[in-house]
Amino acid sequence: MNPTDQDDENTTTDTTGPAPAAGSAGELATVHHLPERDTAKRGSVVKGEIVTPEEWALLTDQKAQQAWRYAQYRKQGAAVVKYTRTAVTHDKTVASAKFAGRHAAYVFGGAGIVAKRAWEAKTNSRYERLIRAAEASGNAEDLKHWEERAELAKEKRHRRAMDWLDAPIKVGKALLLGVLVSIVVLFGIGCLLAISFSDFSMIGAPFGVVADVTRWVAIAVSVAWGPFLLAAPWIGVAALHHIGRRAEATPGWLTRTGAGTDASTLVTADGIVAALRHLGIPAMNKALKDGWLPRFELNPTREGSGAFKGYRAIVDLPMGVTPTMVADRGDVLAKNLNRNAVEVWATDHGRERGGKAGYLNLYVADSGVMDKPTPDYPLLHEGSTDVFAGVPIGITQRGDVVSIPINGSNAVFGGQPGQGKSNAVRVMVLGVSLDPLAEIRVHVFAMNGDFDAYEPRLANYEKGATTEHVESALAHLEDLYAEVGRREGRLAELGAKKLTRAISEAHEDMRPLFVGFSECHELFGHAEHGKRAADLAVNIVKRGRKTGISTVYDTQSSRADAIPSQLVENVGANGCFAVKTWRSNDGFLGDGSFAAGIRATELRFNVDRGTMVATGMSDELFEIVRTFFVEVDDDRGWDAAADVIARAMAQLKPGTPVAGTRPVRELETGRDLLEDVAEVLADEDKAKATDVVARLRQLAPTHPAYRAEKLNADKLAAQLGELGVKVTKVGVLMVYTERVRKALAERPADA
Template identity: 85%
Template sequence: MNPTDDHDDKTITDTTPQTPAVGPAGELATVHHLPGRPEGGPAIEGEIVSEEEWRLYTDQQAQRAWRYAEYRRQGALVVKATRTAVTHDKTVATAKFAGRHAAYVFGGAGIVAKRVWEAKTNSRYERLIRAAEARGDAEELKHWEERAELAKEKRHRRAMDWLDAPVQIAKTLLLSVLVAIVVLFGIGCLLALSFSDVAMIGAPFGAVIDVVRWVTIAISVAWGPFLLAAPWIGLAALHHIGRRAETTPGWLARADGGGMDASTLLTADGIIAALRHLGIPAMNKAIKEGWTPRFELNPTREGTAPFKGYRAIVDLPMGVAPTMVADRREVLAKNLNRNPVEVWASDYGREKGGKAGYLNLYVADSGVMDKPTPPYPLLHEGSTDVFAGVPIGITQRGDVVSIPIAGSNAVFGGQPGQGKSNAVRVMVLGVALDPLAEIRVHVFAMNGDFDAYEPRLSRYEKGATTEHVESALDHLESLYAEVGRREGRLAELGAKKLTRAIAQQHEDMRPLLVAFSECHELFGHGEFGKQAAELAVNIVKRGRKTGVSTVYDTQSSRADAIPSQLVENVGANGCFAVKTWRSNDGFLGDGSFAAGIRATELRFNVDRGTMVATGMTDELFEIVRTFFVEVDDDRGWDAAADVIARAMAQLKPGTPVAGARPAQALETARDLLEDVADVLGDDEKAKATDVVARLRQLAPSYRPYQGLNADKLASQLGELGVKVTKVGVLTVFTERVRKALADRDADA
C-alpha cells in the first residue's frame, strides 16, 4: 500500500468523536476514523493502522522519506538485476563474440594496411636491417641493405613508367580500335560474299553494338547490388585475414576457444616471454643487453581438427644453442602452459633448408596427446602400394604418416608394452594389402602377434629357441644371396633400382619385406648373434635398391641386442618411451638426444602407442601416434584377420603366401674327416682357407661350416689327430687326413 495515494493534497476532516476502543484486556488501540463518504451512509470497510502508519497518511515529510527509501530499494534491485544480466555467462560470451569478431576486422585492416605500407615503402627492409644490426650479423645486414636499394630502384622505375603511361595507353587504344574495325570489316565482307548481300558488311558492327548494349545493361543492373555488397565483402575479407592471423586479444577468447582455450593461444610475445624465463644465463645476458628475437616463422597454426598446434622458428642470441633450449623443455612447457610432451624444440639448422642458430619450436594444443587416435584407415577397405609407403599413424597435427617400405628399412624400440610390436603389425598389415608384395616374419618369442597374418606370410616362424635363431641366420644368408641375385637381374634389365613396373612384369622381382620381432634374441645369441648382425647390416646396406626390406623391433638398445650400424643405416627409426638418453640414441642414432629428438619425454604407459620417429617425413623428426589394430585376447579375436582375408582376395597370381617358402631343414651332423678328405680329392695338400671354402660349398646348409675359418679348422682337425702345419700359411696335408681316417676305422 502506498500511503500517499489519495492523501497527498487532501485535508483530512474527522468529525467523529474519538472514543478509545476498550476490550476485555483494557485499551487495545486508538481508532482513527477515515473521512466519511460525502453522501453519508455506513462505512463499508476499515483497517486498523499503527501510529507510524497513520503519520504516513498525514505527515508530508514522512511520506517523502518513505518514497526515497522506496526509490533506493528499487534502485538496488535494478542494479542487482543489471549486474546479474551483465555478468551472466551468456551475456559475457555474446559480448566476447561481438568484440572478438570486431577485433578480427580491425586486426585484418591493420594487417592489410601494414602490407600496403611495406609494399609502397622500405619499412620492411628497414625493420630487417635493424634486426640484423641488433644481432651483429654483418652478412645479413649487407644482404638486406642491397635488397632495400634494389627495391627503391624498382619503385623509381615504376613511377617513371607512369609518366609515359597515358601516351602509351592512348596509342594502344587507338591501335586496338583500328585493328578491330579492320577485322570487323573483313568479317563483314566475307559475310556479304557468302550471302550475296552488301548489307551484311555492317552486320559484325551491329553485333558488336548489341554486345556493348547488353553488357551495359548487365552492368547497370548489377552495379547497384555490387555497390551495396562491396563494403560487406570488404569487411568479410578483413575479418577472414584477421581471424587467420588470430589478431584478437587473449581476454576475448572463447571459453572453449572455438576448439581453443586461453592456454591454447600462442603468440610471438608469449614465446619470447617463455624464452626469457628459461634460466639460461647467456640468454638472460642477451636480453638485458637489448637483444630482440627475430622470427623466421611467426607462430603459425598447423594441423587438422582436433589435432592442432603452432609452429614457430626463431633465432637465438649468441652463446645460446638450440640444444640448450631443448634441455630446458620442461620449463619451456611450463612457461607455455603445456605438458612437456606437447612442446618440442629442435635445431632448425639440422633440417633440410634450415638455418644454423635457429630454434624450430612446435607447440601442440593442450590435451592433444589425450585425444584418441583415429581407426586404422585400411581396416574396412582399400589397398596399398609399398613403393609409396603404407600408413602407420598420425602426427600431433593429425596428418597421416606413411612409412616407406621399398627402398627403406626400419627399426622400432622402446620399453616393454609401449607399442613396438603393434607398430610392426600395422606396418606388415599395410604391406599385406599390396597385391605384389611378399612377406616373411620371424618372432623370437612364443606369442601370437602375427598368427592372424599367417595365411598371407610366405614364411612364418616363432620361438626363442636356438633352432629358430639358426634358421633365421640361414634365412639372412639366403636373403643376402637374394640381394646379389636381384642386383644382377636389375643390371640385365638396365635398371638402377626396382620399380613397380618391373615388379609387375617379373615375378622373381616382387618387393619383399622380412620382419624380425624381438630381434634381441637373434642378435644377442652367443653363437650366431654376431654373424646374424653382420648379415643384417649388409642386407640393409645393399638391399635398398633391390626391393628387399627388413624391419626389426626390440626392447633393448644394447649393442648386442640391436647393432648400432643397423640403427644408423635403416631409413626409418621409431622410439617409444625410454628411460635414458643412451636408449634414446640406441634406437634413433647417435646425437639424437642432443639435437632435441627425445623419446625420454614420452610418458611410460600414458603415451603408449606414441613414438618419436625419424625418416618417415621430411621433418627432422615427428611425434607419431601409431594406429591400433584391435586384439581381444580373451576371445582370441584379432581385427587383422578380416584385413588379411581381404588382402588374400586381391592378390596378384603368383604372389608367395603361406607355405610357399618353408624353412629349410638344417643338417645336424656331418663327419669332418670324411668331408675334408672329400674336398681334398687327389690334391696332395691345400691351404686351410681353401679347405674351409670347399667345405662351405659341400654343405651350404650345415651351420658349423658357415662359421668356420682356418684357425678353427686347424683346431678341430688337431682334436681328430690331424696336424695342420704352417707352411707360410696353415696347410692341410691329404696323407695325414687319410691316415687319421684309417686309424679311426681300425679302432672301430
C-alpha cells in the same frame, strides 16, 4: 525567553477588599506580586544554529570559499577518473575493444598479405629470400635450384611484358573479326527467316533482337552499377578481413582470451619470448637484461588439419645459449606455454635440411591433442599399396598421414613393454601385404599371436623363443645375405642400379621381399648365435637397400646384445616409444638424438601408448607419430587384420609367395668334416687352411660348425689333427689333400 514565562496580564490579581488574615482557617494564602517588565525594552525572538569557525569562514571569507571550490573540483575529478578507469578496464569493455581492434587488424593484415603476394608475383623477392636462406645454410644444391627458378621467373615476366605491347593490336583485330563474324551470322539468320516467312523485312529481325538485348543489358547494368559501386568497397574490406582472419594477422595483445576461447590454445611471438625469459637459463637472462631481442625466422604459424593442430615458430637464440639448453628445460618451457611436456618440442633448426645454425625450431601442439583418438587405419576397408612409395603407419601431431618407406629402407622400433612396438610392426606388415607383388616373411621370438591373422599372406611364419627358432632365423639370415648377392648380380645383368617396380613386375625372381623380426632381442642376445645373427643383419641392411630386400626389427631393450648399434645407425627409419633414459633414447634413435632434442623420454608411459618419436619417415628432423591401431579382441579371438589379409589374398599377383608355397627349411644337424674338406680341395694337392675354411662356408653356409665364430684356420688344424690329418705350417697353415684322403681311407666303416 523561557517558555515558562507568562504574559503580565495573566499574572495580575484583584487587590480590592480586605486581605484575609494570614494563617486563619479557610483563608487564602498571601499573594506576592512579581515586578512588572518593561515591554518597551523587550526585543524579537532570534532563531539560529551554532557554527564552527571554519564554517563561519566559508560564509564570510572569500579565500576560504575559493579553497573549498578547488577541493570540490579535485574530488569530483578523482571520482570521474575512478569510474572511467572502472568502465574502461571492465572485462566486457576490454573484450569489446579487443573485438573491434582485432577485426580491424584483420583488414590491415589481409591488405598486407595481398600486397605481399602482389609484390612477390611481380618481382623476384620470393626467390631472393629463398636464395639467401640457401646461402646461409650452405646448401649448394638448393642455391642452384632457386637461382635457376629465379632466372626462369624473370624470363616469364619479360615475355608477359612484351606480350602487353602487342596486346592492343591483337585485341583490336580480335574485336573487329568478332564483329564481322557476328554481322555475317546475324545476316545469315535473317535471310533464313525471310525465306521461311516469305517476308523480306525479316532479314533485320536478328539485328533488332540483338539491339533489344543490348538495351536491356544496358538498363540492367545502369540499375545495378550504382549499388555495386556502393557495395564494392565493403566487399573488398570483407575479402581483406577474411584473408587476414584466416592468417590470424593480428597482434598478440589483441588475441581473444574471453569466454568461448581457451587462452591456452593461443601461441604468439610475445608468449614465446615470455616463455624463454622464464626458463631459468643464466645466459638467456643476461642477454634479455642487456636488451637482446629474439628474431623470428618464422613467426608462430598455424599448422595441422582437423582436430590435430598446433603452432610452429623458428627463433634465434642469444650467444651462449644453444637449442640443446632450451630442450633440456623442455618441461619448464611447456609449463610456460600452458602445455604438457609431450605437446612442446624444441629442436636444433641447424640440424634440419636448409636450417640455420643457432636457431630453435619450436613446435607447440594445441592443448589436449595427444589425448584425442587416432583415426581408423585408412586401408581397413579398401585400397592397396605400393611398397616402392611407402605404406601408411600413423599420423603426426598435425594430423598428416605418415607413410613409412619400405623399398630401399629398413626400420627399428623400440621402447618399454606394452607401448606399441608390435602394433607398429603389425601396421607396417599389413600395409606391405596390400601390395600384390610383395613377399613377406615374419619371425616372432615369443609365443604370442600378434601375427596369427597374417599367416595366410606370409610366405614364412615362425614363432617361439627356442634355440631351434633362433637357429632357423639364423639360417634365414644366411639365405637373405646370399639373396642380396644374387640380386646384385641380377641387377647388373639387367643394367639397373636398383630395383624398381617395373623390374619387379617383369621378373618374378626380383619381387620386393620384406622380413620382420619381432622381439629380436631373443635372437641377437642368444649366447651362441647372437653375434653371427647381428653381423648378418647389419650386412643385409647395408647391402640390401638397392635389391628390394627390406627388414624391420622391434625390441624392448636398447642394449648392444639386444639390438646392434650398427643396425640402429644404418636403418632408414627409427621409431622410439616411451623410454626412461637418454641412453635408451639414443640406443633406438641413434647417438646424439637426445642432445638434438629428439627425445622419447618426454612420452608418458601408458598415457602415450601407441605414440613414438620417429626419424626417417618424413623430410622433418623427426616426427611425433601416433600409429594407427589395428583392433584386436583377445576375449573373442577377433583380429581386424583378418579382413584386410583376406582382401590382400584376393588381389595378389599370380606367383607371389604366400603360406605353403615355399618349402620348410631343414636345418643341417651334422656334416662330415673330412668329406667336406676332401670335396672343397678337389684335385688340388694342397691349400691354405684359411682358404679351406672359406670354401667350407661356401659349401654349407648354414652349418653352425662352419661359421666364423666356430671355425678358423687354427681350429680347423686342431680338428683335422684329432681326425688323423696333420696340418703343416709352411709360413702359413697348409692342408694336404693326400693326407685327408688317407685319413678317409683308414677310417673305420662305422665311424
